[in-house]
Amino acid sequence: MADTQSDAAGGRRWSRENFSCSDEVWGAAKKKWGQQLRQYPTWTGWLEAALAEKTARTRQNLGISTFEPAPDRLPPGRRTPPDQAGTRPRRSFSCSVEVWQDARNAWWAEAESYPAWSDWAEEAVAEKAEGDKRITQSESTEDKISSKTS
Numbered sequence: 001m002a003d004t005q006s007d008a009a010g011g012r013r014w015s016r017e018n019f020s021c022s023d024e025v026w027g028a029a030k031k032k033w034g035q036q037l038r039q040y041p042t043w044t045g046w047l048e049a050a051l052a053e054k055t056a057r058t059r060q061n062l063g064i065s066t067f068e069p070a071p072d073r074l075p076p077g078r079r080t081p082p083d084q085a086g087t088r089p090r091r092s093f094s095c096s097v098e099v100w101q102d103a104r105n106a107w108w109a110e111a112e113s114y115p116a117w118s119d120w121a122e123e124a125v126a127e128k129a130e131g132d133k134r135i136t137q138s139e140s141t142e143d144k145i146s147s148k149t150s
Contacts, residue, residue, distance in 0.1 A: 013097040020088035020118035021125060028129040044094050050128035051095075051103035051121065058106040069101075070108030070117075088118065 021029075033046040040046040059065065107120035114120040 014094045015097050015100060016092060017095045017100050018090045018092040019121040021091045021122045022088045025122055025126045025129065026089075026091060029125045032129040046128070047093055047125065048095055048099045050124045052099055053128060053131075054120070054124035055099075055102050055106040058110060062109055064109060067102075067105035067109045070104040088122070 029046070029050070030043075033040060033043060036046065040049060059067075103121070103124070104117065107114055107117050110120065114123070
């Protein structure tokens with residue numbers, strides 16, 4: 001179980017958590033965070049946003065408002081190694097207990113598609129790092145279509 005601490009002023013509970021993430025995705029995420037420092041003054045805030053955004057998308061895609069709780073640990077025999085097992089370093093950060101639990105519960109709802117928690121978490125970070133690129137690409141595609149139809 002992770003070490004949990006409370007923020008006396010804000011009442012939020014924090015825990016030191018970790019997941020595996022490739023150097024490529026982690027580096028792209030750090031670069032993106034560096035471009036968004038006004039919006040996310042802390043690295044933890046950026047990572048929490050990545051997890052919360054993927055959790056919200058999962059809720060919307062599955063049409064589920066409340067997820068079943070994910071188990072703390074999967075029993076032997078049920079564990080599936082992450083896609084890039086052994087090649088992705090473990091990444092630790094302090095995270096709000098609520099954000100972490102919600103994200104793990106969202107992953108558990110999609111466990112057939114993401115047998116390992118780290119696969120889901122890495123994808124959340126990658127999607128956040130690429131988010132503006134995808135929006136810009138889709139907007140430019142829409143601009144091209146509307147200019148051709150006008």
